Amino acid sequence: MATIKDVAAHAGVSFKTVSRVINRHPHVTDAVRQKVLRAIEDLDYRPNIVARNMRTRKTEYIGLITDQIMTTPFSGAIIKGAQEAAWTSGIMLLTVNTDGQPELEAAAVNMLLERQVAGIAYATMFHKAVAPPAKLTDAPCILVDCFSASGELPAIVPDEMQGGYDATRHLLSRGHRRIAMINGKRGYPGTEGRLNGYRKALESADLAYDEALVRFGDWWQEDGYHHACCLMKLPDPPTAICCGNDRIAMGVFAAVHELGAAIPDDVAVIGFDNMEVIAAHLRPGLTTMALPYYEMGQRAIEYLTGDRCDDLQNGRRIELPCLLIQREST
Amino acid sequence: MATIKDVAAHAGVSFKTVSRVINRHPHVTDAVRQKVLRAIEDLDYRPNIVARNMRTRKTEYIGLITDQIMTTPFSGAIIKGAQEAAWTSGIMLLTVNTDGQPELEAAAVNMLLERQVAGIAYATMFHKAVAPPAKLTDAPCILVDCFSASGELPAIVPDEMQGGYDATRHLLSRGHRRIAMINGKRGYPGTEGRLNGYRKALESADLAYDEALVRFGDWWQEDGYHHACCLMKLPDPPTAICCGNDRIAMGVFAAVHELGAAIPDDVAVIGFDNMEVIAAHLRPGLTTMALPYYEMGQRAIEYLTGDRCDDLQNGRRIELPCLLIQREST
DNA sequence: TCTCCGCTTGACAACGTTGTCAAATTGAAT
DNA sequence: ATTCAATTTGACAACGTTGTCAAGCGGAGA
Numbered sequence: 111m112a113t114i115k116d117v118a119a120h121a122g123v124s125f126k127t128v129s130r131v132i133n134r135h136p137h138v139t140d141a142v143r144q145k146v147l148r149a150i151e152d153l154d155y156r157p158n159i160v161a162r163n164m165r166t167r168k169t170e171y172i173g174l175i176t177d178q179i180m181t182t183p184f185s186g187a188i189i190k191g192a193q194e195a196a197w198t199s200g201i202m203l204l205t206v207n208t209d210g211q212p213e214l215e216a217a218a219v220n221m222l223l224e225r226q227v228a229g230i231a232y233a234t235m236f237h238k239a240v241a242p243p244a245k246l247t248d249a250p251c252i253l254v255d256c257f258s259a260s261g262e263l264p265a266i267v268p269d270e271m272q273g274g275y276d277a278t279r280h281l282l283s284r285g286h287r288r289i290a291m292i293n294g295k296r297g298y299p300g301t302e303g304r305l306n307g308y309r310k311a312l313e314s315a316d317l318a319y320d321e322a323l324v325r326f327g328d329w330w331q332e333d334g335y336h337h338a339c340c341l342m343k344l345p346d347p348p349t350a351i352c353c354g355n356d357r358i359a360m361g362v363f364a365a366v367h368e369l370g371a372a373i374p375d376d377v378a379v380i381g382f383d384n385m386e387v388i389a390a391h392l393r394p395g396l397t398t399m400a401l402p403y404y405e406m407g408q409r410a411i412e413y414l415t416g417d418r419c420d421d422l423q424n425g426r427r428i429e430l431p432c433l434l435i436q437r438e439s440t
Numbered sequence: 441m442a443t444i445k446d447v448a449a450h451a452g453v454s455f456k457t458v459s460r461v462i463n464r465h466p467h468v469t470d471a472v473r474q475k476v477l478r479a480i481e482d483l484d485y486r487p488n489i490v491a492r493n494m495r496t497r498k499t500e501y502i503g504l505i506t507d508q509i510m511t512t513p514f515s516g517a518i519i520k521g522a523q524e525a526a527w528t529s530g531i532m533l534l535t536v537n538t539d540g541q542p543e544l545e546a547a548a549v550n551m552l553l554e555r556q557v558a559g560i561a562y563a564t565m566f567h568k569a570v571a572p573p574a575k576l577t578d579a580p581c582i583l584v585d586c587f588s589a590s591g592e593l594p595a596i597v598p599d600e601m602q603g604g605y606d607a608t609r610h611l612l613s614r615g616h617r618r619i620a621m622i623n624g625k626r627g628y629p630g631t632e633g634r635l636n637g638y639r640k641a642l643e644s645a646d647l648a649y650d651e652a653l654v655r656f657g658d659w660w661q662e663d664g665y666h667h668a669c670c671l672m673k674l675p676d677p678p679t680a681i682c683c684g685n686d687r688i689a690m691g692v693f694a695a696v697h698e699l700g701a702a703i704p705d706d707v708a709v710i711g712f713d714n715m716e717v718i719a720a721h722l723r724p725g726l727t728t729m730a731l732p733y734y735e736m737g738q739r740a741i742e743y744l745t746g747d748r749c750d751d752l753q754n755g756r757r758i759e760l761p762c763l764l765i766q767r768e769s770t
Numbered sequence: 771t772c773t774c775c776g777c778t779t780g781a782c783a784a785c786g787t788t789g790t791c792a793a794a795t796t797g798a799a800t
Numbered sequence: 801a802t803t804c805a806a807t808t809t810g811a812c813a814a815c816g817t818t819g820t821c822a823a824g825c826g827g828a829g830a
């Protein structure tokens with residue numbers, strides 16, 4: 111590999127002048143610049159970023175630590191968003207998948223710090239409270255799709271309440287008055303946030319909250335199937351079901367079809383997650399709330415690069431909105 | 441950040457001695473080593489990998505350029521395999537998603553070369569011929585799930601023929617003698633390789649190749665549906681269908697159900713890809729050939745790190761086997 | 771005690787780049 | 801022609817580490 115000195119010798123100038131050309135510094139005459147550029151071309155010279163980073167004592171790297179994100183289809187968009195935001199800032203992302211194992215996480219943080227990353231984003235597969243590795247805070251950091259139990263770390267999460275609210279408002283706007291919810295497991299931010307949104311939306315329409323219509327499962331198809339069967343057999347069954355995710359919705363579809371009812375005419379169904387393979391392939395297509403994975407990844411990197419001046423001091427967090435994806439099930 | 445010199449001063453030794461301790465070099469007395477280790481602990485010192493890389497003129501980075509892999513659920517395992525292989529070698533992966541845009545690819549290669557990567561893997565979402573960016577060969581490189589048209593670059597690809605062969609042999613072993621194939625688009629390595637495997641398997645069972653039973657589509661659900669309908673209406677319909685991928689199989693399921701036939705009793709169905717969300721959630725579960733994505737990613741990195749002495753000179757390539765995932769549809 | 775050898779330690783250069791500062795050159799104004 | 805300021809260029813140090821080599825030290829054998 112040619113170095114800056116080779117270029118200088120080839121162009122007949124000092125290597126400092128070459129440095130100036132490379133970095134587009136002022137005070138280089140056009141003639142000299144051309145000479146240098148030609149030499150760079152001739153020698154197929156590429157600046158050695160490692161050496162540059164060494165001298166300037168900053169790197170163009172940002173770390174991204176994920177738990178199982180890489181393996182799952184949906185939250186993978188976090189990585190994509192982060193990747194693309196980094197790319198537009200000329201930064202490279204160092205992605206490490208730890209499968210959530212604490213020792214791996216600590217090792218990953220260490221590896222990133224040794225490499226002098228400008229910051230670290232720590233992302234999880236689904237929205238939850240986490241205890242990130244201690245050394246994480248040795249670099250500027252941000253939590254993505256999760257938050258620290260103590261709440262002092264900057265975080266970017268989905269606005270679950272708005273999601274639940276908008277989903278329910280959508281069903282209301284379609285004329286439904288008896289709206290059920292088959293939610294995920296209690297205690298999770300997603301479950302509780304969406305539940306609150308659901309209640310708020312009902313309130314906004316002067317509808318009473320009916321406990322019989324609200325059920326909690328484990329985010330699986332089977333839960334959706336089971337609870338949908340129960341709900342449909344109520345004396346006064348719901349005309350719409352808001353599901354905690356698309357897999358639950360898939361189960362609801364199965365139950366509704368089995369009972370000989372039609373979607374959306376007899377029951378409208380809305381999901382959460384917008385998992386392409388499910389939502390777009392169910393018949394009818396599933397209306398669902400897309401979580402802002404891509405945007406969360408993007409915002410995290412923008413925060414770390416300082417491209418956007420988000421104030422996340424003192425436990426403040428960014429809540430990004432969920433987006434209604436309208437298909438045929440509502 | 442503390443440097444090696446700070447540690448040396450704190451421990452009362454020369455900074456070279458600290459370097460020796462860090463790198464586990466011999467010729468350091470235990471007493472000194474302990475002193476140094478304590479100083480490292482005290483100052484929370486972490487070696488600066490950037491500086492080390494600068495001095496040793498190698499880096500612990502390998503680049504991974506992908507087209508749309510990140511966005512798609514299935515071939516994402518390539519990244520995972522690469523990631524984990526890199527991790528076990530203490531190497532960090534620099535992943536760039538280019539969406540297949542040539543200018544982005546060239547820029548990505550440049551960015552990686554500037555960062556002095558030890559090698560570059562270039563992976564595609566599905567098995568095909570590619571024309572990778574010219575500068576790719578400025579570093580050790582390998583193609584993953586693709587190959588160069590001219591054939592001179594090292595490549596790791598799935599063994600499509602073995603896949604088609606094993607899939608068909610599996611159906612034969614289940615007693616089927618009239619086996620159809622709904623394949624992908626002609627001209628693609630996957631399509632042609634699996635077709636050849638299918639023919640070989642028939643031959644191995646002394647069965648004639650019947651053109652009427654072999655169909656080509658575009659890898660979509662609709663193609664599977666359409667061709668399955670045609671096949672089932674033949675005077676002598678097949679008792680088993682080998683599908684070019686799981687989406688096609690999904691369409692076949694729909695057609696078979698609609699015609700009132702049962703899987704696997706009336707028709708056995710086998711797919712390709714093992715897309716969890718489809719294969720595991722269809723009823724009955726879909727038997728399918730899993731492509732060796734994870735292994736391809738892993739092998740690519742092992743090749744680049746030299747952890748495994750694969751000889752890929754002169755256009756030789758590694759073909760990794762597809763794996764039968766048995767579920768209930770056969 | 772002296773010599774020699776092997777182990778331990780340290781001084782210094784080097785990696786390829788950018789920052790600092792001074793020297794050289796140019797051009798305008800006198 | 802001379803001066804002065806502004807522009808252009810280059811010499812050198814510095815970043816934090818590892819490689820090279822020489823010096824110091826301790827112990828065994830004479």
